[in-house]
Each structure stands twice: as C-alpha cells, then as structure tokens.
Amino acid sequence: MDFLRPASWQEALAAKAEHPAAxxxxxxxxxxxxxxxxxRRPEHLLDLNRIADLYEWEVGEESVRLGASVxxxxxxxxxxxxxxxxxxxxxxxxxxxxxxxxxxxxxxxTASPAGDAHPALLxxxxxxxxxxxxxxxxxxxxxxxxxxxxxxxxxxxxxxWVHIAKADGPQQxxxxxxxxxxxxxxxxxxxxxxxxxxxxxxGIGSAAPTPVRAKAAEEFxxxxxxxxxxxxxxxxxxxxxxxxxxxxxxxxxxxxxxVRGTAGYRRHAVGVVAxxxxxxxxxxxxxxxxxxxxxx
Amino acid sequence: xxxxxxxxxxxxQADDVWEGESLLYVLRExxxxxxxxxxxxxxxCGSCTVRLDGVxxxxxxxxxxxxxxxxxxxxxxxxxxAGRRAEGGELAxxxxxxxxxxxxxxxxxxxxxxxxxxxxLERNPNPSDEDIxxxxxxxxxxxxxxxxxxxxxxxxxxxxxxxx
Numbered sequence: 029m030d031f032l033r034p035a036s037w038q039e040a041l042a043a044k045a046e047h048p049a050a051x052x053x054x055x056x057x058x059x060x061x062x063x064x065x066x067x068r069r070p071e072h073l074l075d076l077n078r079i080a081d082l083y084e085w086e087v088g089e090e091s092v093r094l095g096a097s098v099x100x101x102x103x104x105x106x107x108x109x110x111x112x113x114x115x116x117x118x119x120x121x122x123x124x125x126x127x128x129x130x131x132x133x134x135x136x137x138t139a140s141p142a143g144d145a146h147p148a149l150l151x152x153x154x155x156x157x158x159x160x161x162x163x164x165x166x167x168x169x170x171x172x173x174x175x176x177x178x179x180x181x182x183x184x185x186x187x188x189w190v191h192i193a194k195a196d197g198p199q200q201x202x203x204x205x206x207x208x209x210x211x212x213x214x215x216x217x218x219x220x221x222x223x224x225x226x227x228x229x230x231g232i233g234s235a236a237p238t239p240v241r242a243k244a245a246e247e248f249x250x251x252x253x254x255x256x257x258x259x260x261x262x263x264x265x266x267x268x269x270x271x272x273x274x275x276x277x278x279x280x281x282x283x284x285x286x287v288r289g290t291a292g293y294r295r296h297a298v299g300v301v302a303x304x305x306x307x308x309x310x311x312x313x314x315x316x317x318x319x320x321x322x323x324x
Numbered sequence: 325x326x327x328x329x330x331x332x333x334x335x336x337q338a339d340d341v342w343e344g345e346s347l348l349y350v351l352r353e354x355x356x357x358x359x360x361x362x363x364x365x366x367x368x369c370g371s372c373t374v375r376l377d378g379v380x381x382x383x384x385x386x387x388x389x390x391x392x393x394x395x396x397x398x399x400x401x402x403x404x405x406a407g408r409r410a411e412g413g414e415l416a417x418x419x420x421x422x423x424x425x426x427x428x429x430x431x432x433x434x435x436x437x438x439x440x441x442x443x444x445l446e447r448n449p450n451p452s453d454e455d456i457x458x459x460x461x462x463x464x465x466x467x468x469x470x471x472x473x474x475x476x477x478x479x480x481x482x483x484x485x486x487x488x
Contacts, residue, residue: 029342029343029344030343031325031343031387031389033389033392053387053390055385056385056386056387056390057367057382057385059387060346060367060384060385060386060387061365061366061367061385063344063387064346064365064366064384065365065366069344073343073344073387073389075387075389075390077390122367122462123367123370123461123462123463124380124440124458124459124461124462125367125370125373125380125381125382125440125462126367126382126385126462128379128380128381129381129382129385129386208461209458209461209462210368210461210462
C-alpha cells in the first residue's frame with residue numbers, strides 16, 4: 029500500500045488521475061473501519077487532510093459552499109441558521125469523536141443509503157461539485173446516488189464542495205434508532221419547507237437502495253397547501269392531508285429486512301416521522317408568519 | 325513509511341509504519357504508549373480516544389500517515405496537560421476525581437473517558453448533566469453503568485470551580 033499525501037488540491041487531482049483506484053481518506057471514519065477489518069486493501073490511500081480548501085465554507089446569497097471535509101461539529105456549531113436540516117442531521121451522527129473528523133464529502137463518497145447527511149441534502153436542495161484534471165462539474169443531489177454505496181463520481185474525480193441552498197423556511201430531520209448516540213439509522217427523514225417557491229422537499233434515508241425523495245408525497249402536499257391557501261392563511265395542515273402525506277412518504281420507500289429493522293417497520297416509521305416533521309416545520313412556519321405580521 | 329509526530333509534548337518518530345496502520349497502533353505498538361485501548365476498531369467504543377491537535381478523536385480511525393507533523397495527547401499526557409493549565413499534581417484533576425468517585429472498575433474504558441471528559445471540562449467548566457452525557461456519548465463502559473462516571477465528572481467540575 030502507498031500513502032499519498034498531496035499538499036494541494038491540484039496535487040490531489042493529479043494523484044487521483046494517476047491512480048484512479050486510490051481511495052480518498054479525510055475523516056477516516058468509514059475508510060479506516062474497512063481497513064481495520066481487512067475488508068479493503070487499496071493499493072493507494074489518498075490523504076486529503078492537508079488540503080485546507082476542503083475545510084472551508086462560504087455563505088453566499090443563495091447557497092452555502094461547504095468544503096468536503098468540514099467536520100460535522102463545525103456544521104452544527106456554525107451553520108445552524110443557514111442549513112438547519114443539515115445541522116440537525118449532523119448532531120445525530122455517531123459521537124463527538126466521530127463528528128470531529130467526519131464530514132459531508134465522505135458521507136457522499138461512501139454513498140451509504142444510511143448516510144445521515146443525505147436526507148437533509150435532498151430536502152434542502154444541493155449540488156455536489158466534483159473535479160478531476162479534466163475539469164469540474166456540478167452534480168445535482170437528485171442524480172448523485174446511483175445504487176447501494178454507489179455514486180455518480182468518475183474514477184478520477186474527487187468531491188470538492190457541496191453547494192447547499194440556504195434555508196428559506198423551517199427544516200427538520202428525524203432519525204430512528206435504538207438510542208440517541210452511536211446509531212446507524214434504521215430510517216431517517218428530512219423535510220424542508222420552501223416558502224419562497226411554495227414547495228416542500230423531502231429526503232428519506234435507510235429505506236431504499238439509495239437515499240430518495242418522496243416525490244409523489246411532495247407533489248400531493250404542494251397541491252394541497254396551494255389549493256387551501258395555507259401558505260397565505262397559515263392555517264393548521266388538516267390531519268387528513270398530513271395522513272395522506274405520511275402514507276405517500278411510506279410508499280416512496282423500498283426497504284429491506286435487516287438486523288436493524290424489518291421493511292414493514294421502516295415503511296411505517298418513515299410515515300410517522302414524515303407526519304411529525306411536517307407538524308414541526310409547519311408550526312414553526314406559522315409562528316414565523318405571526319411574528320412577521322405582528323411586526324408589520 | 326516513517327511518521328513524525330508530537331506525542332504528549334515530545335517529538336516522536338515511528339519507523340516501518342504500514343500505510344494502512346492506525347494512529348492507535350502506532351501509539352501502542354511502536355511508541356510504547358498502551359494507555360489508549362484497542363477494542364472495537366470501528367469508532368463505536370471510544371476507548372482509543374486521544375486528542376489530535378486538541379480535538380478528541382478515535383485514534384483507531386486516524387491513519388498513521390494523517391498524524392504526520394501533528395500533536396497528539398494521550399491519557400499518559402493528561403497530567404502534564406493539566407499542569408500546563410496550572411492544575412498541577414501527579415494526576416490530572418479528572419483522573420483524581422475518577423479515583424475518588426469510584427468511577428473505575430475494570431478500567432478498560434477509563435483512558436478514553438478521561439481524555440473525553442478532560443477536554444469537555446477545558447471547554448465547558450460548568451457542564452450540565454446533559455453536557456456531560458453528550459460529551460461522553462461516544463465512550464462505552466460495560467461495568468459501572470455510568471452513574472459513578474457521571475459523579476466523577478461532576479466532582480472534577482466542582483473542584484475546578486472551587487479552585488477558580
């Protein structure tokens with residue numbers, strides 16, 4: 029095994045071009061487990077720890093440009109206002125030790141259906157900027173996950189930034205597991221209200237071969253909210269609408285039975301957290317409306 | 325490969341390091357520092373917790389080469405670290421508190437807990453019970469049921485407050 033330690037992004041891209049099978053390692057919280065357990069013996073490890081760019085983030089007008097290696101701890105502490113869904117998801121990652129090392133780039137690189145960041149990214153709306161010596165491109169998050177632990181990266185590409193839309197409304201994240209810390213999701217759900225476009229976006233984790241959006245549920249809820257004038261009148265979402273939304277979210281799942289839970293449980297639980305996160309986000313949307321109107 | 329790093333304030337060099345080796349292995353098997361424990365090797369148990377440039381991490385998940393040029397503090401260095409914070413003594417206050425509160429049974433999880441608890445107390449001298457639970461949520465103990473460990477961290481915090 030060779031340990032490649034590029035000192036700059038350009039060097040990293042050159043190394044990846046030369047050794048397309050090289051395994052990038054940043055926080056190491058996935059890669060080292062595989063090496064420790066002898067599940068993986070790559071010929072080259074490509075260490076990204078010395079590339080300072082990957083640890084930076086920039087808050088822009090419309091979106092946050094998040095460096096691939098920014099640890100979850102930093103996201104929780106510094107980006108709660110801009111990326112509330114991702115900040116909540118980050119809080120549920122493993123333990124402080126893991127959150128101090130792991131970041132969204134690695135989560136996307138591993139592309140596990142259970143990756144905690146994915147539902148939040150799907151719900152907020154994001155693009156993954158990847159680069160190789162051939163150039164860079166932005167992959168929409170909806171096109172990023174291509175199979176179980178597979179993503180849209182080419183062999184010579186590395187993840188540099190994740191561009192995540194800044195929240196224009198309340199966001200929530202809910203994860204089901206056996207305890208609060210150190211848990212891989214049995215299932216997870218992210219929900220973002222986008223009052224600016226009067227749309228709702230979702231993300232489901234651990235309940236299909238890849239993280240997915242519940243598109244039929246989103247379309248149903250968008251239409252129901254529009255039809256009832258809910259974005260304007262700020263009324264409570266009727267229980268029948270919430271129930272139908274929950275059912276459609278369950279229907280978007282394509283889960284398996286495994287040691288963490290059965291397919292039936294996952295489908296049911298996704299419906300429950302879909303309904304809850306809708307109630308939480310809608311309540312805070314209504315609260316924000318009242319404050320705005322009170323001030324006007 | 326060769327890895328140069330600073331451990332507990334001392335420059336160290338490890339030779340013949342395998343490229344896939346963890347920082348934990350380097351500390352225990354090459355540098356003669358067996359305080360950090362090797363158990364799960366997957367970041368679940370926290371018994372290998374050390375500070376890497378000040379930040380608590382699972383040393384089993386840091387590739388040895390990633391520690392090149394960086395500063396590591398292990399449980400063996402906690403008393404020195406406390407000394408540098410002017411909390412001198414043969415043991416760090418958090419270590420003394422673990423003894424006084426009876427928070428050590430088999431002792432396997434203790435080094436990781438000490439490093440994690442010490443870092444939290446440095447950052448947050450007056451922690452709530454929730455803060456303590458959160459800070460120690462990545463460290464598993466299979467003996468004590470955590471109550472004595474909570475007592476120990478509260479005791480260390482209280483003593484730290486008195487000393488101010």
